[in-house]
Amino acid sequence: MMNRRQFLCTSAAAAAMFARVPSAFAATYDLLIRGGRVIDPSVGLDATRDVAIAGGKIAAVEANITGDAAETIDARGKIVAPGLIDIHTHAGRSKEGPALLVQDGVTGWVDAGSGGADNMDAVAAVARGAPQIGRCLINIARTGVAPGGELHDFDGQHAA
Numbered sequence: 001m002m003n004r005r006q007f008l009c010t011s012a013a014a015a016a017m018f019a020r021v022p023s024a025f026a027a028t029y030d031l032l033i034r035g036g037r038v039i040d041p042s043v044g045l046d047a048t049r050d051v052a053i054a055g056g057k058i059a060a061v062e063a064n065i066t067g068d069a070a071e072t073i074d075a076r077g078k079i080v081a082p083g084l085i086d087i088h089t090h091a092g093r094s095k096e097g098p099a100l101l102v103q104d105g106v107t108g109w110v111d112a113g114s115g116g117a118d119n120m121d122a123v124a125a126v127a128r129g130a131p132q133i134g135r136c137l138i139n140i141a142r143t144g145v146a147p148g149g150e151l152h153d154f155d156g157q158h159a160a
Contacts, residue, residue, distance in 0.1 A: 027067035029054045034065075036075025040082055051080055083107025083132075090114045090145065091134065092123035098130035107132045113139035119146070 031053040038049040038061060050065040051058060085108040091097030092111035101109055109132070115123030116139040123144070127134035141150055 027052070027054075027059070027065075029059060029065075029067055029069040030056075030071070032065060032067070032069035032072045033075050033080055034072060036078050036080035038080045042082070049080075081105070085109065088112040091130070092126045092136050093146075095126055095129060097126065098132060098134055102131055109134050111136040113137050113141075114144045114146070115139060116142045116144040118142045119144060 029052040033051040033053075035048060035050065037046070038051060039046050040061075045061070047063075049061050049063060052060040052062075052065050052067065052069070084104070084106045086101060086106045087110045089097070089101065089106075089109050090111060090113075091101055091109050092114045098109065109130075111123060111127065111134065115121075115136060120136070120138055123136050127136050139145060143150070
């Protein structure tokens with residue numbers, strides 16, 4: 001009986017072997033990113049490569065990909081990397097926050113305390129409506145790190 005790891009390794013090896021077989025037909029991709037500096041620490045890659053995307057997934061990463069694409073991006077002189085994860089942001093403060101992170105290549109984020117017991121529902125709603133994965137940490141302060149909250153009140157006027 002083959003365990004899961006053996007199955008995955010065997011499947012990956014077979015896929016790699018057949019991927020090298022020349023085809024009579026040139027592949028067609030949705031997007032082809034050409035000539036960028038591809039950095040992927042998960043596989044130790046830091047080199048100039050083309051990246052082909054089909055069906056919303058990476059189909060190939062090679063030095064010179066042949067084939068057609070609905071859209072081609074010239075990435076020479078640019079970095080091509082997997083989506084970034086920002087583990088300390090305050091994107092949950094407004095619905096524009098997550099969209100701004102996407103522009104910086106952030107595909108996952110953690111709001112580190114913008115919301116407290118009084119406003120956590122609003123911060124969580126921003127995360128649920130975000131174009132990428134967002135998670136929220138609740139702050140010890142009732143209003144989170146909002147200006148004017150009890151953490152900013154050194155005179156104790158907001159004491160319960």
